[in-house]
Amino acid sequence: MFATDDTIVAIATPPGPGGIGIVRLSGPRASEIAAAILSGPGNLEPRRATLTHALEPSRQRSIDRVLATYFPRPRSYTGEDVVEISGHGSPVVLRRIVESATAAGARLAEPGEFTFRAFLQGRMDLVQAEAIHDLVTAVTPRQARVAFDQLEGTATAAICAVEDALFNVVARLEASLDFPEEGYHFVDAKAAGVEVAELADRVRRLIASSRQGRLIREGCQVAVAGKPNVGKSSLFNVLCGVQRTIVANTAGTTRDLVTETIHLAGIPVTLVDTAGIRATSDAVEAEGVSRARGAVEAASAVVVVVDRSRVLDQDDRVLLRQTEGRSRLVVANKRDLPTAWSAEEQLEVGSGSPLVETCLIDGSSADTIREALLGLLEGKAPGRDPPAISNARHIGLLTSAETALRRAAAAAEGGATEELLLVDLEEARRALEEVTGKRTPDAVLERIFERFCIGK
Numbered sequence: 001m002f003a004t005d006d007t008i009v010a011i012a013t014p015p016g017p018g019g020i021g022i023v024r025l026s027g028p029r030a031s032e033i034a035a036a037i038l039s040g041p042g043n044l045e046p047r048r049a050t051l052t053h054a055l056e057p058s059r060q061r062s063i064d065r066v067l068a069t070y071f072p073r074p075r076s077y078t079g080e081d082v083v084e085i086s087g088h089g090s091p092v093v094l095r096r097i098v099e100s101a102t103a104a105g106a107r108l109a110e111p112g113e114f115t116f117r118a119f120l121q122g123r124m125d126l127v128q129a130e131a132i133h134d135l136v137t138a139v140t141p142r143q144a145r146v147a148f149d150q151l152e153g154t155a156t157a158a159i160c161a162v163e164d165a166l167f168n169v170v171a172r173l174e175a176s177l178d179f180p181e182e183g184y185h186f187v188d189a190k191a192a193g194v195e196v197a198e199l200a201d202r203v204r205r206l207i208a209s210s211r212q213g214r215l216i217r218e219g220c221q222v223a224v225a226g227k228p229n230v231g232k233s234s235l236f237n238v239l240c241g242v243q244r245t246i247v248a249n250t251a252g253t254t255r256d257l258v259t260e261t262i263h264l265a266g267i268p269v270t271l272v273d274t275a276g277i278r279a280t281s282d283a284v285e286a287e288g289v290s291r292a293r294g295a296v297e298a299a300s301a302v303v304v305v306v307d308r309s310r311v312l313d314q315d316d317r318v319l320l321r322q323t324e325g326r327s328r329l330v331v332a333n334k335r336d337l338p339t340a341w342s343a344e345e346q347l348e349v350g351s352g353s354p355l356v357e358t359c360l361i362d363g364s365s366a367d368t369i370r371e372a373l374l375g376l377l378e379g380k381a382p383g384r385d386p387p388a389i390s391n392a393r394h395i396g397l398l399t400s401a402e403t404a405l406r407r408a409a410a411a412a413e414g415g416a417t418e419e420l421l422l423v424d425l426e427e428a429r430r431a432l433e434e435v436t437g438k439r440t441p442d443a444v445l446e447r448i449f450e451r452f453c454i455g456k
């Protein structure tokens, strides 16, 4: 996908003016190119910041006063020779330094190319390379925490432990195949099946813990639904902390979808305020209702708002029935007014999902709703430790590995031969190795690295 034998250059700091800007060079000629574009005699001393000047290609004039550091391979970010040149954070200055470097023989780096080289040179595995991307694009501190842990190797360690155990079973099964005449089986298919079933359970636990990880990494969408005038827009505004959407006592005010992203304990939650869902003959309102239904369908969780100061009617009941079985929070609103519900109706509304009673004319119920919503999203036992796995690609591959392991375990129990077992075990190994990048198709690598920005 990328050439790997040349020397690449790019601005490593974000676009726009800043205090400092960094130009990074990596490749076999990094040191030589640096010497050509910096003033002063000869090469840079390894791992020492040197105050010098970056020069125009003609070497007649300085572009900027810079601090240059040479990181010889293999102990550099990419594993190759790297030179980092810190200048003033001026886009014009940095671009001119890059131009000097290209004039001296460097090539402009593609997006993600530095990290790709680090991966190729074995400085990090694929999971860690992906974690770099997650870390630099993290929006909440919790996202940054999960990404940093993965960069430090938590996910890699968990996956490699399974890989090692699997390798061990495979090796013993192969030995039994290779030396049948010894009359001594290193492991028979049945016994191997038991071990494989245990491995499948281990993979299952990793996948289970990834639910929260994925929530933190990707966030989720929560639709606020209910019939008109129950307080949906009020709830939306209370959670957003601003008057984002119109609140009015005219039924049918909100007609389009209004969305806003909030952070709940480090999870990015996109809230969608919807039109009140009811039977209507007004064409515009009907379109709003249909969009509202779509948003409810698409969301990973729904907040159903019901007005407890008015009798429970058909519109409420239909919506409650339609959202049954979904990840759902029911909000019984207008607690400040006398309730119009009987004890049975109160029970009916609260059955099957958590229920909170609120008053949404001010922000007094905000914390109650936030807590209930977080409980709903994170599940019953929010993990104290950050989850090891959070990336959908990893979860998909782990799921394939588990399927193959379960198939092998079942086959072993049914008396399958070693050869048959090895086919499934090999498939599980391939899936695990694709996670860490030991065996990952080029097309997948390309997709991963092209999401990076230039200079990463």
Ligand SMILES: Nc1nc2c(ncn2[C@@H]2O[C@H](COP(=O)(O)OP(=O)(O)O)[C@@H](O)[C@H]2O)c(=O)[nH]1
Binding pocket: 226, 227, 228, 229, 230, 231, 232, 233, 234, 235, 246, 247, 248, 249, 250, 251, 252, 253, 254, 276, 333, 334, 335, 336, 337, 358, 359, 360, 361
């Ligand atoms: N008394 C009272 N009125 C509320 C409460 N929440 C919302 N309202 C009022 O109910 C009306 C409809 O609110 P709105 O948020 O626009 O409802 P929506 O149509 O479901 O989006 C507005 O006049 C709000 O001020 C509440 O907790 N108590």
Ligand SMILES: [Mg+2]
Binding pocket: 232, 233, 234, 246, 247, 253, 254, 274, 275, 276
């Ligand atoms: Mg509204």
